[in-house]
Amino acid sequence: MKRTIPLIITPVLALALAACGGDDKESGGSKPGHSMSTSATPTTGQQAGQHNDQDVMFAQMMIPHHQQALEMAKPAKTKASMPEVKKLAADIEKAQGPEIKQMTEWLTSWGANVPSPGASMDHGGHGGAEGMMSAKDMAKLNKLSGMAYDKAFLEMMIKHHQGAVTMAKKEQSSGQFPAAKTMAGSIITSQTAEISTMRDLLKKM
Known part of the structure; x- marks a missing residue:
């Protein structure tokens, strides 16, 4: 035991x-x-949440707006005669390319329509308030060269940037999605500074 x-x-x-x-x-x-x-x-x-109709509209309108800016900036990197204009074009491409990608991801996650790459030209007919160029404006720019090209590019891009700033301010005041409002603030800051730079370049001509 x-x-x-x-x-x-x-x-x-x-x-x-x-x-x-x-x-x-x-x-x-x-x-x-x-x-x-x-x-x-x-x-x-x-x-996927915490967004409103303004956030959707901001992304859907800013994507073709940015796409048109890239359509202007890419040839300017080689066609422009002033080094300052070439640098400005490169800076625009560097900043706005990633922003297009980010806004596309937002729209996809929200189940909203994503503008097609060719939407920028379709937008030009009624997008004057947003600073969009018409197809005629773009064709005219592409035919220019030398200082005439630089001048036209700067004048058109100032108008284009002003439209972006207007849309970004509306997003900041009426939008809800935090990341979109942050991007809008960045657009206002960077493009307002570039408008000032472009105006100074025009004065030197």
């Missing part, structure tokens, strides 16, 4: 210890699970 008692106690004790260890594992494993689900919810909500 003395020999059998320890044999009975030992398995029971092992089972008790295993049960304690299992509880620790379960409680330890459940905490990260809760933590991960909590952190994932705001991210999803922030991307």
